[in-house]
Amino acid sequence: MPASTSSAPGRPRTNLDATVFAAALRSVHNLGYAGATMDRIAAEAGVAKTTLYRRWPSKGALITDCLVDALGPAPLDGAGTDEIVASAIHWVAAKIGEPGVGGAFAGVFVDAVSDPALREVLSTRLQDPYRLALQDVLGEPEHRVLFVIDVIVGTLLHRMGMTGKPMADADVAELVEMIRRVLR
Amino acid sequence: MPASTSSAPGRPRTNLDATVFAAALRSVHNLGYAGATMDRIAAEAGVAKTTLYRRWPSKGALITDCLVDALGPAPLDGAGTDEIVASAIHWVAAKIGEPGVGGAFAGVFVDAVSDPALREVLSTRLQDPYRLALQDVLGEPEHRVLFVIDVIVGTLLHRMGMTGKPMADADVAELVEMIRRVLR
Numbered sequence: 341m342p343a344s345t346s347s348a349p350g351r352p353r354t355n356l357d358a359t360v361f362a363a364a365l366r367s368v369h370n371l372g373y374a375g376a377t378m379d380r381i382a383a384e385a386g387v388a389k390t391t392l393y394r395r396w397p398s399k400g401a402l403i404t405d406c407l408v409d410a411l412g413p414a415p416l417d418g419a420g421t422d423e424i425v426a427s428a429i430h431w432v433a434a435k436i437g438e439p440g441v442g443g444a445f446a447g448v449f450v451d452a453v454s455d456p457a458l459r460e461v462l463s464t465r466l467q468d469p470y471r472l473a474l475q476d477v478l479g480e481p482e483h484r485v486l487f488v489i490d491v492i493v494g495t496l497l498h499r500m501g502m503t504g505k506p507m508a509d510a511d512v513a514e515l516v517e518m519i520r521r522v523l524r
Numbered sequence: 525m526p527a528s529t530s531s532a533p534g535r536p537r538t539n540l541d542a543t544v545f546a547a548a549l550r551s552v553h554n555l556g557y558a559g560a561t562m563d564r565i566a567a568e569a570g571v572a573k574t575t576l577y578r579r580w581p582s583k584g585a586l587i588t589d590c591l592v593d594a595l596g597p598a599p600l601d602g603a604g605t606d607e608i609v610a611s612a613i614h615w616v617a618a619k620i621g622e623p624g625v626g627g628a629f630a631g632v633f634v635d636a637v638s639d640p641a642l643r644e645v646l647s648t649r650l651q652d653p654y655r656l657a658l659q660d661v662l663g664e665p666e667h668r669v670l671f672v673i674d675v676i677v678g679t680l681l682h683r684m685g686m687t688g689k690p691m692a693d694a695d696v697a698e699l700v701e702m703i704r705r706v707l708r
Contacts, residue, residue, distance in 0.1 A: 372638030374558060443637040449685030450634050453627040454556030459688055467686065487695055490682045491675060491702070498678030501633030502651065502670075504643055511671055514706075518675070521705055522698075 360385045360392065361406040365440030368403075373447025378402070400451045400458040403444050404466050410441050414470050416477045421523050424477055426516045429492055433515075436496045437506030446497045478523065488519055544569045544576065545590040549624030552587075557631025562586070584635045584642040587628050588650050594625050598654055600661045605707050608661055610700045613676055617699075620680050621690030630681045662707065672703055 363385035367376035378399050382389040396402035415431050418424040436442040452459045467489065474485045495515055499507045507515070547569035551560035562583050566573040580586035599615050602608040620626040636643045651673065658669045679699055683691045691699070 368638075373634050375638070443634065446630075446634045446637060449682065450557050450627065450630045452685045453630060453688060454552075454559070456688060459686065463686060483695075486686075487698060490686070490691075490695075491679045491699075494678030494680070494682030495675045496678070497682065498633065498674045501636045502643065502647060502674070504637060504640060507674075511667075511674075514671060515675075518702060518706055522702055 356387070356391075356395075357405070357409065360387065360395075360402070361409050364403060364406045365410065365438075365444060367440075368443045368447065369440035373443050373450075376444075376447075398455075398458065400448050400455060401461050403448045404458075404461050407441070407444055407448065408466055410438065410444075411435050411466075414473060416473055421478055422520050425519050425523065428474070429512060429516050429519065432492060433496055433507055433512050436493075436500060442497065442500040442506065445493070446501060449497070480523065484523075488522065491515075491522075492519065540571070540575070540579075541589070541593065544571065544579075544586070545593050548587060548590045549594065549622075549628060551624075552627045552631065553624035557627050557634075560631075582639075582642065584632050584639060585645050587632045588642075588645050591625070591628055591632065592650055594622065594628075595619050595650075598657060600657055605662055606704050609703050609707065612658070613696060613700050613703065616676060617680055617691055617696050620677075620684060626681065626684040626690065629677070630685060633681070664707065668707075672706065675699075675706075676703065 360381065364376065364381045367380050367384050371380060376399075378389055378392055381399075381402070382392050385392075392402060396405065411432075415427050416424055418427050436445060448458070448462060452462050471482070471485050471489060474480070474488070475482060478485065480488075492515065496507055499505075499511070544565065548560065548565050551564050551568050555564060560583075562573055562576055565583075565586070566576050569576075576586060580589065595616075599611050600608050602611050620629060632642070632646060636646050655666070655669050655673060658664070658672070659666060662669065664672075676699065680691055683689075683695070
């Protein structure tokens, strides 16, 4: 179906996505992950809740797509492992510090603990593209890259949960150095 | 007020705590963190919701006390940094793998992202006792111990969110080795 005949109210589907994603991040930022219900996101976006459920089966799936959109492609084009690790970690640390992104990121992982279908969505839609790009550019096997992703993202999200703020630059530098040593 | 005149229905307060904590972990395990509402925890424990709110101002505060109880004291009595790091990481990895504990742990951090009062409770009641014990036994300053806690707990919780399972032994061993290098 071409976008121009989409059933979305008077706008092409990509604009609907952009409106809903922005509304989702604002809702998470203002109300927390638990408070950012599908009802609140729909109201914030100015669309009907049924519009959201036609496009996403659950809040977790919507938030996953929202994160894929907010993160975009990772910058992995440094010269050698040390540069690549530094640019990737600084990039994801900055993204997690954007309003709503850290809370959305952490919240969707928690929903996934008890939701196998959401884990599948998270794994294939959010994590796999970064995992495959890292395996390729670092020349490391899957299990090593999965470990490094757990450490980087887990550490940054835990700091956000404990302090409500992104990690300070000195600690991000320590994280970079730690991951470089793992990959040497 | 002495425990014997507590308003809890017919039992001393410590038994009420134990009943509520077990009900909270069962609810998180069966329904996920979001699904384990104060209503569901009260029903699972067989107490009135008002009984819970008399004791804890929020679900986050209840879950924090539940985690303090479930984790208990950390085993930090090895000979030297390498042994202490290994025993502490194996201990917290096993705890996070217990039914409901990983989900409760991750969930309360997410609630804390948007709740400064809960961050204060989490920091003082859950994290500080471990942080102070680690500073003492490792002879490391506060900011280094906070970094190490972020890495260990964040990594283990991220793995739980992505896979629904605790981290495998080989990866826990890699985490131990990585933290030992940070502290050398």
